[in-house]
Amino acid sequence: MDDALRDRLKQEHEGRELPEERAADIAREQTSGIAQLAPAGELVKRPRLSPINRRRWRNFKANRRGYWSLWIFGFLFIVTLFAEFVANDRPLLVEYKGEFYYPVFVDYPEEVFGGFLPVTDYRDPVNIEEINANGWMIWPPIRYSYDTKNLEPPTPAPSAPFWTLSQEERCAGYAQGVDDPGCTIGNMNWLGTDDQVRDVLARVIYGFRISVLFGLALTIGSAFIGVAAGAVQGYFGGWVDLIFQRFIEIWSSIPVLYLLLIIAAVLPPGFWVLLGIMMLFSWVAFVGVVRAEFLRARNFEYVNAARALGVGNFTIMFRHLLPNAMVATLTFLPFILSGSITTLTALDFLGLGLPPGSPSLGELLAQGKNNLQAPWLGFSGFLVLALMLSLLVFIGEAVRDAFDPRKSFG
Amino acid sequence: MSELNPEPRLVSTSPLLSVENLSVAFSQGGKTTLAVDEVSFSIAKGETLALVGESGSGKSVSALSILKLLPYPAASHPSGAVYFDGENLIDDDERDLRKVRGNRISMIFQEPMSSLNPLHTVEKQVGEVLKLHRGFGDKAARERTLELLSKVGIRNAEERLGAYPHQLSGGQRQRVMIAMALANDPDLLIADEPTTALDVTVQAQILELLKALQAERGMAMLFITHDLGIVRRIADRVCVMYRGKIVEEGATRTIFDTPRHGYTKHLLAAEPKGHPPAANVNAPVVMEAEDVKVWFPIRTGLLRRVTGHVKAVDGIDLTIRAGQTVGVVGESGSGKTTLGLALSRMISSTGEIRFDGERIDDRSFGSMRPLRRQMQIVFQDPYGSLSPRMSVADIVAEGLSIHERGLSAEERDRRVVDVLREVGLDAAARFRFPHEFSGGQRQRIAIARAMILKPRFVMLDEPTSALDMSVQAQVVDLLRDLQKRHDLAYLFISHDLKVVRALANEVIVMRNGKVVERGPAVEIFDRPRTDYTKALMAAAFDIKAAPTGVVSE
Numbered sequence: 001m002d003d004a005l006r007d008r009l010k011q012e013h014e015g016r017e018l019p020e021e022r023a024a025d026i027a028r029e030q031t032s033g034i035a036q037l038a039p040a041g042e043l044v045k046r047p048r049l050s051p052i053n054r055r056r057w058r059n060f061k062a063n064r065r066g067y068w069s070l071w072i073f074g075f076l077f078i079v080t081l082f083a084e085f086v087a088n089d090r091p092l093l094v095e096y097k098g099e100f101y102y103p104v105f106v107d108y109p110e111e112v113f114g115g116f117l118p119v120t121d122y123r124d125p126v127n128i129e130e131i132n133a134n135g136w137m138i139w140p141p142i143r144y145s146y147d148t149k150n151l152e153p154p155t156p157a158p159s160a161p162f163w164t165l166s167q168e169e170r171c172a173g174y175a176q177g178v179d180d181p182g183c184t185i186g187n188m189n190w191l192g193t194d195d196q197v198r199d200v201l202a203r204v205i206y207g208f209r210i211s212v213l214f215g216l217a218l219t220i221g222s223a224f225i226g227v228a229a230g231a232v233q234g235y236f237g238g239w240v241d242l243i244f245q246r247f248i249e250i251w252s253s254i255p256v257l258y259l260l261l262i263i264a265a266v267l268p269p270g271f272w273v274l275l276g277i278m279m280l281f282s283w284v285a286f287v288g289v290v291r292a293e294f295l296r297a298r299n300f301e302y303v304n305a306a307r308a309l310g311v312g313n314f315t316i317m318f319r320h321l322l323p324n325a326m327v328a329t330l331t332f333l334p335f336i337l338s339g340s341i342t343t344l345t346a347l348d349f350l351g352l353g354l355p356p357g358s359p360s361l362g363e364l365l366a367q368g369k370n371n372l373q374a375p376w377l378g379f380s381g382f383l384v385l386a387l388m389l390s391l392l393v394f395i396g397e398a399v400r401d402a403f404d405p406r407k408s409f410g
Numbered sequence: 411m412s413e414l415n416p417e418p419r420l421v422s423t424s425p426l427l428s429v430e431n432l433s434v435a436f437s438q439g440g441k442t443t444l445a446v447d448e449v450s451f452s453i454a455k456g457e458t459l460a461l462v463g464e465s466g467s468g469k470s471v472s473a474l475s476i477l478k479l480l481p482y483p484a485a486s487h488p489s490g491a492v493y494f495d496g497e498n499l500i501d502d503d504e505r506d507l508r509k510v511r512g513n514r515i516s517m518i519f520q521e522p523m524s525s526l527n528p529l530h531t532v533e534k535q536v537g538e539v540l541k542l543h544r545g546f547g548d549k550a551a552r553e554r555t556l557e558l559l560s561k562v563g564i565r566n567a568e569e570r571l572g573a574y575p576h577q578l579s580g581g582q583r584q585r586v587m588i589a590m591a592l593a594n595d596p597d598l599l600i601a602d603e604p605t606t607a608l609d610v611t612v613q614a615q616i617l618e619l620l621k622a623l624q625a626e627r628g629m630a631m632l633f634i635t636h637d638l639g640i641v642r643r644i645a646d647r648v649c650v651m652y653r654g655k656i657v658e659e660g661a662t663r664t665i666f667d668t669p670r671h672g673y674t675k676h677l678l679a680a681e682p683k684g685h686p687p688a689a690n691v692n693a694p695v696v697m698e699a700e701d702v703k704v705w706f707p708i709r710t711g712l713l714r715r716v717t718g719h720v721k722a723v724d725g726i727d728l729t730i731r732a733g734q735t736v737g738v739v740g741e742s743g744s745g746k747t748t749l750g751l752a753l754s755r756m757i758s759s760t761g762e763i764r765f766d767g768e769r770i771d772d773r774s775f776g777s778m779r780p781l782r783r784q785m786q787i788v789f790q791d792p793y794g795s796l797s798p799r800m801s802v803a804d805i806v807a808e809g810l811s812i813h814e815r816g817l818s819a820e821e822r823d824r825r826v827v828d829v830l831r832e833v834g835l836d837a838a839a840r841f842r843f844p845h846e847f848s849g850g851q852r853q854r855i856a857i858a859r860a861m862i863l864k865p866r867f868v869m870l871d872e873p874t875s876a877l878d879m880s881v882q883a884q885v886v887d888l889l890r891d892l893q894k895r896h897d898l899a900y901l902f903i904s905h906d907l908k909v910v911r912a913l914a915n916e917v918i919v920m921r922n923g924k925v926v927e928r929g930p931a932v933e934i935f936d937r938p939r940t941d942y943t944k945a946l947m948a949a950a951f952d953i954k955a956a957p958t959g960v961v962s963e
């Protein structure tokens with residue numbers, strides 16, 4: 001024990017010294033209720049975050065890795081949400097003959113710029129020349145969308161990232177070589193192209209977005225269904241629980257992959273169909289935890305107290321029991337999210353997922369497997385997936401820490 | 411005297427244990443709080459020292475630091491030494507401490523259910539201590555275990571060897587704990603509120619047992635409690651602790667006869683006092699019940715046929731009038747709480763129940779809802795009955811949002827403020843959360859939640875048994891005050907006869923679901939007729955155990 005602490009304790013102790021004759025009064029005050037309120041100071045306003053949640057946020061921040069992962073993931077997610085402004089084959093803004101055009105939002109027919117196609121191809125050198133002659137345009141940093149083919153690839157597809165090539169090689173595909181106005185940084189393929197000469201970076205950006213959105217939609221949707229089902233089972237117990245449990249046992253024994261194959265043969269697999277089928281089965285993961293939590297908590301004294309007040313069943317479930325179950329559910333959520341993303345990637349890899357042409361990380365991995373001579377395909381897919389899943393797991397760990405009851409009540 | 415220690419120990423004057431200037435500090439999140447502040451006391455061989463104080467006074471922490479059982483390094487000892495037979499335990503390392511723990515100094519804890527491993531038999535748990543410290547073989551351990559069990563008053567000890575903790579009653583479990591503590595003939599027994607979780611009748615038996623064992627073995631005992639009644643009965647000397655300090659120390663008799671410190675005086679005065687309202691046979695009947703029965707079916711066999719019933723409540727008649735209190739007393743398991751729950755229609759029952767002249771026993775849970783505002787319940791455990799995730803204002807206002815939907819937010823808030831003031835709480839604290847309040851304050855919040863709806867009937871299910879003695883007295887005063895002001899009818903359920911005497915004007919004594927004795931409170935308390943009631947009285951007021959067989963173990 002160092003001297004500083006000893007001094008401090010000594011002081012504290014002197015401050016608490018009580019005159020003996022007042023001890024009884026103080027003792028009475030201590031036990032009578034009013035004076036015993038833990039921290040001093042008036043608190044007449046409702047705090048924005050409850051103390052428990054404040055402590056949880058502190059615990060979350062204390063896990064530095066998870067906290068930074070949240071920021072990085074949040075940044076990446078927001079950037080990719082606006083993927084159209086980052087990687088697109090249309091300019092963000094065009095000024096042509098004194099008028100402004102917004103190609104990202106509106107499909108302008110080519111006759112606006114003097115052509116004849118129904119939709120303008122802004123990457124066409126003729127159009128670029130025309131617009132630049134009569135105005136200007138602002139391009140996004142990457143001039144490719146996920147399905148844009150690079151018509152001037154430096155090498156036959158798949159072509160390598162531009163920074164592995166010399167200046168001449170990069171511009172080899174353009175008519176005027178190094179001097180061609182099209183040979184700018186925006187037209188370079190940072191991560192190369194795939195075997196259909198589409199820009200890998202653009203596909204990765206769109207693929208990240210669709211993976212995360214799919215994962216989020218699947219997770220949130222199945223959390224809603226699963227929590228509701230678990231809540232009803234746990235709260236009412238008895239026959240409801242028994243029948244529901246048997247149903248879930250049968251339901252979860254259906255092989256999902258075969259079902260997907262069959263349905264894929266009937267319905268064209270798309271984002272929503274896939275989401276729907278996966279959701280049919282993924283909600284089961286939540287039921288166990290929530291049901292257990294409700295079974296445990298439904299006989300808590302404060303739940304009985306609410307019943308004695310005449311509070312309705314669904315209000316009790318929502319107000320008194322759900323917060324208990326939410327802790328378990330929220331702890332689960334990031335891991336389910338990364339699981340959903342992995343599932344989607346696996347299906348895409350097998351060719352059972354999103355329709356061909358969609359920007360998907362699984363498809364990129366499959367291409368990497370088929371084109372071992374182009375390692376940038378496999379590496380890009382792997383690195384993006386690894387980064388995304390690791391960030392999610394780190395966030396999940398921090399969330400788990402934050403909701404750890406031993407930490408928040410200790 | 412056991413065979414293992416043939417020479418009798420002498421009560422010597424040099425202390426067996428002496429604690430000198432012991433401080434305990436806890437540091438958490440950069441803040442350091444001093445829980446125990448330079449405490450000194452000593453225990454001679456064969457002596458019983460009681461550490462008395464309320465929750466949070468540092469008495470358990472002091473006792474735990476003797477064996478260094480605190481969560482180190484969060485806990486630390488800024489100063490002090492603990493000499494046990496000349497050896498300073500504070501400086502000892504874990505290995506030396508283990509030789510002392512459970513061997514020369516052993517402990518009994520408050521909660522017998524959680525201190526025994528539910529997966530091990532009695533034989534294994536008691537035997538483990540013997541094998542660990544004495545190197546006993548299986549056979550020797552078994553013999554010694556048997557001897558110990560019969561010594562601590564477990565009948566049919568041989569049959570009980572293979573029993574698991576859940577097959578034993580609370581009292582029996584505590585006896586097993588004592589057997590474990592005594593297994594190695596300790597020189598010092600530390601008993602940390604060993605009877606708080608037990609019925610009064612069982613408490614009396616356990617105290618008797620401890621006293622007898624101590625006299626027989628000449629063992630010293632450090633007894634920690636908040637109950638002065640127990641102290642008076644068991645201790646030779648008393649240390650009164652208040653806010654981490656020993657404020658008064660002396661022989662038991664001196665402390666009780668001439669307390670010097672204000673806090674001791676306050677503690678001594680803090681018994682539930684006062685008298686219940688006078689019985690008034692003309693007051694309107696609020697709750698009336700005839701032949702109430704709650705039978706739980708026992709199903710056995712493959713087809714789950716009903717083969718018998720657990721008769722939790724077996725034919726009870728009851729009348730509760732406005733402004734009056736009916737007290738229901740009995741040991742745990744006698745069906746008191748079940749009766750209360752049946753009357754407030756929280757569980758199903760047979761027999762007629764009338765509220766305000768209206769039959770309610772055939773109403774469904776849903777059709778009971780409008781009546782809920784007039785009949786309220788205050789539960790036993792103020793820690794469990796308040797939702798930890800809701801602020802006090804939300805908890806108290808919850809009933810209003812159901813029964814008085816028309817109220818505006820300001821009106822509702824005003825009602826909450828009013829009722830919190832009425833139960834003696836600072837209304838400015840209403841947006842705080844339950845964990846920031848002490849036990850007594852929480853119970854006030856629970857009472858406020860019941861009172862805000864202005865009920866006519868309140869069922870109080872042991873509302874004071876989880877509270878410290880002095881807080882109990884305040885809650886009793888509050889309840890009586892509220893009753894007078896609002897003309898409430900109380901059904902007061904308790905095993906604590908002191909509290910019942912202060913509140914009830916009519917008493918029902920229950921055992922195994924049946925009424926053993928009933929009548930006006932004065933009559934029951936002054937002239938109990940049955941042995942069972944007499945045993946309850948003796949246990950509660952004099953802490954005396956009844957002859958075997960009258961009450962449960």
